[in-house]
Amino acid sequence: MTLIINGEEQDVAAETLADLLLALDYEGEWLATAVNGELVHREDRAAFPLGAFDRIEILSPMQGG
């Protein structure tokens, strides 16, 4: 399935957001996720189904002013 992950198209076999993070080796309590402009809490990722061309943002902490 083709997904837009952090702005880039990728073909990934994943039915849910949790599957996707696992497939791409994303792991950590510090990750934040959104799909199509809406926040998906970490506890909701396993039940959150993905569809073709969903826009997924995966963010993590970084330095800021």
Add this chain to the structure above:
Amino acid sequence: MLKVYDIDVQSRLLLGTARYPSPSILAEAVRRSKTEIVTVSLRRETSGGKSGGAFFELIRDLGVRVLPNTAGCHSVKEAVLTAKMARDVFRTDWIKLEVIGHHDTLQPDVFGLVEAARILTGEGFKVFPYTTDDLVVAERLLEAGCRVLMPWCAPIGSAMGPVNPTALKSFRAHFPDVPLIVDAGIGRPSHAAEVMERGYDAVLLNTAVAGAGDPAAMAEAFALAIAAGRLAHKAVPLEPRDMAVPSTPVIGKAVFS
């Protein structure tokens, strides 16, 4: 003691975490500043969560309160979503709200700022808005539910210091009971001391410390200047005068001619 959103903090210096030469220098600067609040951000993770994780653990180990920002957001939608994602990661309702309106000056889009502030306070956020020194915008931010205001004193990272002291004075006078934090534009400890002497409650800094030759020493210098400025404000400084006033009493002066 400074009270923001019912939290008491001793230090009146809020410190940004960006642009330090190394993580260890950042950590040392935080320690020497004695700050209790640091600002952080969120960005796209490209390495499986590893780089963000290292920074997350560094901040957690410092034992300070975290104020996430929405830096780089140019729309209400972006800022609101970033705030929600930050709350999910950092487990805090605090958000330093930035809605940038101009690429070169990084001037806030104050219309979007007010709109985003209203949405976020409605969802339980405690909003720290990065704003200009415009009094009407500040009124709107308070109406939107903000309980702290963070006016700039010059463009972000410019190090110019207070470019409009009259506006800062007026801003303080109009909002005597609102915690006011000068955010952006401070370059030197003397600038920080100046705004504290004018009665501001705190200062938020980043580049002035991170970009110094010795960031940790500069962090301590800022802490001292902010404390001095606060003490001077409480001591009620003299207002400037147009004419000379003799400091030595003239009554009883000998007449030799």
